[in-house]
Amino acid sequence: MFKGVWTFVFWCIVACLLAGCGTHYQWTKSHPAYTIPPFKDFAVIGAEKAFVLNRSAWFAKKLNIPPEEIQKHITGDCAKWLVQDLQKLYPEIRALPASLLDASPEESQQLDSRIFIKGKIPEQGIVLKDSTGYMPTRILIIHEAILGTDLNREDFFDYALIHNESPEKKTSKNLTAIVSYTLWDNEKQRALFNSIDQIDRPITHLSMTDMEQLVQSIAESMRSHLVEGAGR
Amino acid sequence: MKRSFLLFFMILGLLAGLSHARDVYFNSHYTLWKDGDILIWNVDKSITIDPKEFCLSLKRNNTSIGDPKCRIFGEWERDSIALRYGNWLGYNLEPNTRAEYLKARHPAMIAKIQALEDKIVMYVSKVEGVVKVALFDETASTPKIAGTVAFNSDPIALYDDMANSFFDHPAKRRLTKKEREKMATEPDEYYKETPSFNGWIGVGLGYSQAKIPLTPDNWYRSHIDSKVRKYRITKDSTSLWNFIDDSDPFLSLYAGGTWYGFIGAEIIYRLAKHNVKTDSRDTSYDELDHWYFYQHEIGLSIHLSKTFPMNKWMDITPFVFLGFQYSFFVEDIDVKDDVKKPSAAYEKRVEFEEVYKGALIGFGSQFVFAKHYGVSLRTGISSRGRDTYSDPSPDAAAEPTTIGGSTIDCFISLGLEYHWIL
Structure with a gap:
């Protein structure tokens, strides 16, 4: 009878070891000063330059758009929808032109031991203002939004894996969006919250509505992570 | 208030x-x-x-x-x-x-x-x-x-x-x-093809006793106070200190070395002379001229140390050691010249095991002057026990116990050493 108990304990230990040894990533990082999620005096920047479409030929065929136009078409639409969706969630949010960040150097920010996000963030000591002189206290900086099918965010952001070659056979079960963003404290010029979100939606019959809903999920995911990250 | x-x-x-x-x-x-x-x-x-x-x-x-x-x-x-x-x-x-x-x-x-x-x-x-x-x-x-x-x-x-x-x-x-330039170009000593070796030979004088300082007296009293009656009888024979004096000086010779200034080994030979604790009131010893045992010990220990250079002419190297040893007790006994035939008790006197095996553990410090001439101070505990382990037999209780199966002493010694570095 005791033998059974010991066997059970042994397998529990094995299971714990296996679970513990598996790679576990941390996809968000909060600054200790990030206690209140943004609501007022809030702006978004970078959406129009963030979107990248993976497998464009496949998307062109499925969406009946000429292959030479698909990149421009999809990324432009998605950027527009993302700003609109964010405006639904944050009525006071304002969009700043991405050109404000042109002068800033591209920098890496670490989320986990092997996870880094790369993107332009304002310099220390420099406050972002739009042409009207409006100075938001917090800015949502969208670095990159990758659209594709069946993507994994570790393949893009774990520096040990980014040089791996992609598999020969590409699958298309899910529509995937991977978005990396920073909540920027414009007053004190520091990153309050960094995150890489992955959103998957099953594909049944691909249409532009699916893309629109995917972008809507991006906005919702961003908002829930911004709330979760505060005060951690 | x-x-x-x-x-x-x-x-x-x-x-x-x-x-x-x-x-x-x-x-x-x-x-x-x-x-x-x-x-x-x-x-x-x-x-x-x-x-x-x-x-x-x-x-x-x-x-x-x-x-x-x-x-x-x-x-x-x-x-x-x-x-x-x-x-x-x-x-x-x-x-x-x-x-x-x-x-x-x-x-x-x-x-x-x-x-x-x-x-x-x-x-x-x-x-x-x-x-x-x-x-x-x-x-x-x-x-x-x-x-x-x-x-x-x-x-x-x-x-x-x-x-x-x-x-x-x-x-x-x-x-x-x-x-700074010199520091930057110096090779890392841990990457040398042959590790740095520091060796020494030394001769030391020390003193050992059964009582370990800061422990209660009653742990030892029965062993230390006992005397040997009629050449073999004591209250208890688990410790050799029931038969022979425990507190005696000893001479030690040793040689050792460390690699990377950290890990090494040392071989030690130790010699001491112990009188048997005969009772002067016991008339059976009237025939006896002298009776004592020479204790010879050979030990090998692992030596862990770290050198702190104090100044140009002195380094201090604290160390710890842990090892094993073999002890041999060689009897030296003689009756008085005028005794023709020793008594029966003399002929049947106590015999120790041929060899005892034990462990030694301790710490100390070497003070090395001008890289070559050292003074070493060390202290530790050593034990002696049965050499071989035999499976207990059903009549184990009837078997005589090994004499001196648990003989422990502590020691302190001061040595003079010669050091060299390769």
Whole structure:
């Protein structure tokens, strides 16, 4: 009878070891000063330059758009929808032109031991203002939004894996969006919250509505992570 | 009653004063150089720091700091990139922050910090009754230590407080450029093809006894006090100290060596002479001229040590050792010349095992003068037991126990050594 108990304990230990040894990533990082999620005096920047479409030929065929136009078409639409969706969630949010960040150097920010996000963030000591002189206290900086099918965010952001070659056979079960963003404290010029979100939606019959809903999920995911990250 | 209340509030006030006077947010123990350069980076000019007085405060509060040179760091105060970072630092230096959150990000700013070369930059800014201080050196693009001290309108008291909070650890001598070059080109000793070896031979005199200091007497009393009757009878025979004297001097010869100045081995030979504890009132010993045992021991131990060079002519090497040993007790007995035939008790006298096996453990220190001539002091505990283990048989209770199966002593010895390095 005791033998059974010991066997059970042994397998529990094995299971714990296996679970513990598996790679576990941390996809968000909060600054200790990030206690209140943004609501007022809030702006978004970078959406129009963030979107990248993976497998464009496949998307062109499925969406009946000429292959030479698909990149421009999809990324432009998605950027527009993302700003609109964010405006639904944050009525006071304002969009700043991405050109404000042109002068800033591209920098890496670490989320986990092997996870880094790369993107332009304002310099220390420099406050972002739009042409009207409006100075938001917090800015949502969208670095990159990758659209594709069946993507994994570790393949893009774990520096040990980014040089791996992609598999020969590409699958298309899910529509995937991977978005990396920073909540920027414009007053004190520091990153309050960094995150890489992955959103998957099953594909049944691909249409532009699916893309629109995917972008809507991006906005919702961003908002829930911004709330979760505060005060951690 | 009133007075005790007053005293209570005074103490409370003092404690509050102490806890608020300074607040070090983080401290990553930077290297403070003797006769170093302290550059005062006063970004927003919210406070005036007199470099001369500040230097005197440093000397007063840290005797090891030597003769530091302090000056206002005009290069950074006039530089727009440094100014931007300095302003940023001002409003990001908050309680509970960590160094990683205060990293300078601009490549030009990082380059400026890296170019400091042993100089220490002290950022100062006065905000709401406190003075924020952060120190930089060339080793990191983050402050090495940061915090606040309470503002004091008496500048000397303020400087003393700053010196005490941020410059309080011992200063090291700065290496010259040549020394630095030599250090940089020196090979790492752990990558040598043949490891550095330090060997020694030595001769020592010591003293051993059964009683281990700081342990109760009654652990040993029965062994130490017992006498041998009629050549073999004692109360208990588990320890050899029931038969022979335990507290005797010994001579030791030893040789050993360590690799990498850390791990090694030592072989030890030890010789001692122990009298058998015969009772003078026992008439059976009337025939006896002398009876004693020579204790010969050969041991091998693992030796772990670390050398601390004290000065040019002396190194101190504390060590610990752990090993095993074989003990042989050789009997020397004789009856008086006029005795023709020894008694029956003499012929049937006690016999010890041929060999005892035991362990030894201890620590000590070698003091090596002029790299070759050493004095070593060591102390430890050694044991002697049965050499072989035999399975207990059903009539084990009837079997005689091994004489001296648990013989323990502690020892202290002083040795003279000759050392060499390969």
